[in-house]
Amino acid sequence: MDLLEYKGKRVLARYDVPLFRGKEASTVDDAVAAADEIGYPVVVKAQVKIGGRGKAGGIKIADNSDEAREYATNILGMDIRGHVVGELWLQEATDIDNEYYAAVVFDRSAKAPLVMLSTQGGMDIEQVAAEHPEALAMLHVDPLVGFQPYHARRLTFEAGVDADVVRPVGDLLAKLYEVFSKEEATLIEINPMVVTPERRVVALDAKVTLDNNSLFRHPDNAALDDNSNADPQELMASERGLTYVKLDGDIGIFGNGAGLVMSTLDVVAAAGGAPANFLDAGGGAKAEAIVASVEVILSNPNVKAVLFNVFGGITRCDEVAKGLIEAYGILAPTVPFVVRLDGTNDVEARELLAQADLPNVFPEKTMDGAAARVVELARDHA
Amino acid sequence: MSILVGEDTRLAVSGLTGREGTYHAMNNRRYGTKVVAGVTPGKGGQDVEGVPVFNTFRAAVEATEANTAMIFVPPRFAADSILEAEDAGIATIIAITEGIPAHDELLVFNVLKDNPDVRLIGPNCPGVLSPGKANVGIIPASFFKPGNVGVVSRSGTLTYQIGNELAQEGFGNSTIVGIGGDPVPGSSFVDIIALFEADPETELIVMSGEIGGSAEEEAAEYIAANVSKPVVGYIAGLTAPPGKTMGHAGAIVSGSSGGGQAKIDALEAVGVRVGRTPTQVAEIAMEILGR
Numbered sequence: 001m002d003l004l005e006y007k008g009k010r011v012l013a014r015y016d017v018p019l020f021r022g023k024e025a026s027t028v029d030d031a032v033a034a035a036d037e038i039g040y041p042v043v044v045k046a047q048v049k050i051g052g053r054g055k056a057g058g059i060k061i062a063d064n065s066d067e068a069r070e071y072a073t074n075i076l077g078m079d080i081r082g083h084v085v086g087e088l089w090l091q092e093a094t095d096i097d098n099e100y101y102a103a104v105v106f107d108r109s110a111k112a113p114l115v116m117l118s119t120q121g122g123m124d125i126e127q128v129a130a131e132h133p134e135a136l137a138m139l140h141v142d143p144l145v146g147f148q149p150y151h152a153r154r155l156t157f158e159a160g161v162d163a164d165v166v167r168p169v170g171d172l173l174a175k176l177y178e179v180f181s182k183e184e185a186t187l188i189e190i191n192p193m194v195v196t197p198e199r200r201v202v203a204l205d206a207k208v209t210l211d212n213n214s215l216f217r218h219p220d221n222a223a224l225d226d227n228s229n230a231d232p233q234e235l236m237a238s239e240r241g242l243t244y245v246k247l248d249g250d251i252g253i254f255g256n257g258a259g260l261v262m263s264t265l266d267v268v269a270a271a272g273g274a275p276a277n278f279l280d281a282g283g284g285a286k287a288e289a290i291v292a293s294v295e296v297i298l299s300n301p302n303v304k305a306v307l308f309n310v311f312g313g314i315t316r317c318d319e320v321a322k323g324l325i326e327a328y329g330i331l332a333p334t335v336p337f338v339v340r341l342d343g344t345n346d347v348e349a350r351e352l353l354a355q356a357d358l359p360n361v362f363p364e365k366t367m368d369g370a371a372a373r374v375v376e377l378a379r380d381h382a
Numbered sequence: 383m384s385i386l387v388g389e390d391t392r393l394a395v396s397g398l399t400g401r402e403g404t405y406h407a408m409n410n411r412r413y414g415t416k417v418v419a420g421v422t423p424g425k426g427g428q429d430v431e432g433v434p435v436f437n438t439f440r441a442a443v444e445a446t447e448a449n450t451a452m453i454f455v456p457p458r459f460a461a462d463s464i465l466e467a468e469d470a471g472i473a474t475i476i477a478i479t480e481g482i483p484a485h486d487e488l489l490v491f492n493v494l495k496d497n498p499d500v501r502l503i504g505p506n507c508p509g510v511l512s513p514g515k516a517n518v519g520i521i522p523a524s525f526f527k528p529g530n531v532g533v534v535s536r537s538g539t540l541t542y543q544i545g546n547e548l549a550q551e552g553f554g555n556s557t558i559v560g561i562g563g564d565p566v567p568g569s570s571f572v573d574i575i576a577l578f579e580a581d582p583e584t585e586l587i588v589m590s591g592e593i594g595g596s597a598e599e600e601a602a603e604y605i606a607a608n609v610s611k612p613v614v615g616y617i618a619g620l621t622a623p624p625g626k627t628m629g630h631a632g633a634i635v636s637g638s639s640g641g642g643q644a645k646i647d648a649l650e651a652v653g654v655r656v657g658r659t660p661t662q663v664a665e666i667a668m669e670i671l672g673r
Binding site for chain 1 (some may be wrong): 457458480481482483484485486488489491492493495501508517520521522523524535536537538539540542543546563565566590592593594595596597600616618619621622623625627629630631632633637638642656659661
């Protein structure tokens with residue numbers, strides 16, 4: 001779960017990570033009131049879960065109320081690469097001496113947290129790693145041992161931070177690690193972490209990603225989720241307990257098991273088609289889940305044809321067929337369906353479909369054959 | 383022979399008394415797996431269809447000489463149950479549970495890595511099947527028969543799909559291992575490929591990977607240096623957009639890492655033939671084994 005900047009900062013604030021004063025707002029009037037309260041100059045920042053906000057015009061510095069109003073008006077509702085700005089974060093603007101970078105990352109390959117520190121803040125860190133590897137210090141922490149003072153010393157000296165801020169930078173790293181492990185984050189990235197002219201070290205920005213699977217232990221964090229920018233189909237699917245990812249194409253996909261569904265997307269693409277979604281109904285899907293799936297798939301207006309690709313293990317193909325027949329009764333789809341059911345109870349499933357004799361439903365025996373067929377049908381239907 | 387599970391498997395099931403646990407453990411027993419114990423705190427002394435239940439893994443191991451554990455408890459209890467099984471001296475732990483917190487998996491991995499006598503398969507996996515010998519987990523055994531192809535996969539249904547294509551071409555399997563779709567699996571492709579390389583029954587290895595992480599690239603390096611048997615690969619998720627989790631918690635392309643094409647390239651660079659569809663995997667296997 002990715003958090004908006006201001007919500008991430010709320011989590012950091014619980015651990016006394018140094019932050020600038022700020023306030024969130026979702027209307028222009030609230031934004032101006034917040035800016036007046038903070039005092040000028042003030043930074044008006046778009047709250048969206050995507051990088052490159054500054055370049056897109058989503059971050060402005062206002063010197064007075066009129067400017068705050070102008071910028072808030074412009075930025076609220078702005079579309080930043082598909083993310084519509086629904087909230088602003090207003091933050092005191094200060095002079096900056098240095099821009100550093102700090103992060104704690106869940107490194108799945110090393111199976112250990114990775115702590116990173118660089119004096120080249122404010123830039124894309126992959127670019128820093130490629131162009132100035134010497135400016136990026138990093139180390140893995142044994143999660144059984146935790147972040148120790150020597151880790152902080154190694155990172156600060158190796159990165160070459162200014163001597164007078166070695167201590168506060170190290171303290172901040174230790175706090176970030178504490179947040180990472182206690183709040184069960186998978187990413188905490190502070191870019192930039194700044195040094196003010198008074199030599200205070202402060203987290204200017206914050207990108208925090210929390211592990212969804214741990215939210216039962218962190219009810220406060222579960223409440224930080226927001227659906228303001230969620231895709232309507234993805235929202236609808238999550239309400240129905242389905243795993244769904246919206247894609248750009250026009251062929252709706254239904255399958256069981258993440259690997260098989262990914263494979264189905266690939267096979268459809270290789271046949272010249274473009275999938276409209278990833279949908280995994282999971283193991284043992286019953287008729288009800290199948291009706292809900294069809295509902296979500298068809299609610300995407302781009303869908304011109306649908307492919308059911310099921311290999312029944314725990315999932316029984318006859319249940320899938322029953323669900324499809326039920327969905328047809330309720331939703332009366334106008335787009336063609338290609339149905340490939342293999343595995344547990346596949347013979348019964350094919351019999352059920354033959355008896356139901358649904359209009360525009362085309363059974364196929366193999367995955368490759370089904371993909372070719374659905375691509376052809378989507379073209380004809382376009 | 384086979385790997386990980388077989389005639390010597392003596393299985394203790396954590397979560398045996400739950401509905402799903404009972405259902406799948408009894409399926410495993412009907413297949414011929416020796417299910418010797420259940421572990422449910424507070425239900426020691428009871429039994430499930432004749433299988434005795436113990437309060438702790440330690441008690442279960444003492445009474446039944448269980449050597450394999452299947453973890454079927456809900457995500458919040460699963461890491462603790464895995465650690466308990468390890469502490470009780472169980473050598474093979476197979477964790478089916480999906481949805482274990484990532485930091486719990488990190489803890490488990492880092493505790494177990496210092497114990498050379500224990501192997502964790504999963505979590506979030508369908509289990510391990512050695513056709514004709516033993517089935518631990520939820521793999522539908524009826525599609526598979528004994529043979530010489532070892533399969534290791536991050537996905538359940540995709541394993542069945544590929545396994546079925548192989549079966550239609552007349553191939554059987556030494557063992558089928560689901561290593562699971564989570565970001566921190568207990569065993570990697572490398573771990574399982576090493577076991578297949580050492581298993582005299584296995585003549586060909588099929589590895590089915592997917593986007594996310596670098597386990598396939600690490601496998602490619604390992605294969606180049608250590609594996610004499612032919613390996614056929616498959617990678618799912620080539621067309622998945624970056625930054626989106628595709629069903630499995632571990633199936634995500636992040637920035638420049640975890641993409642499917644890079645995995646295919648890494649495998650092909652060391653001579654592993656990679657099928658572009660599950661059907662192609664079976665065709666390549668057939669060519670290599672000469673049928």
